[in-house]
Amino acid sequence: MKPLLFFLFLFSSSLYPVLSQSNLLETVKKNPNEAKNLCNKFREFNSKGISASSDKVIEYVSNKKKLTPVNAEIFSIYVIGLHCPDII
Template identity: 80%
Template sequence: MKSFLFFLILFLNSSFPVLSQSNLLESVKKNPNEANTICSKFREFNSKGISANDDKAIEYVSKRNNLTPVNAEIFSIYVIGLHCPDII
């Protein structure tokens, strides 16, 4: 019984990042104005030679949306893919 509970807890903990990523994608889909604002900032970064994957850009998204750096990077990828594929 203990090993079953251990595996159940292990499985549940591993599913939260997937749910979190799904919520990030939904937030990008539901807030196109926010995504467009972030695209504009990414274009500004690009004009200065800063990539959207650069630490400075990820930090901007992280602070703006109160996300961890990893989630900010995932969020950025979703924003770029859905709203501004011209960003590098």
């Protein structure tokens, strides 16, 4: 019985990051104006020669959205793909 409970605990714990990322991506869908504002910020960075995938931009998104760097990178990629494909 204990191994089964342990397995269920590990399985449910491993789903938490996936579910939280899904919720994060849903916020982009529900708030397109926020995503467009972020696209404009990405364009501003690009105009200064800074790529939207650079560490500096990921740090900006991480701080602005209070995300881990990994989630900020995922969030940024999703925003770019959905709302601002002209960003590099």
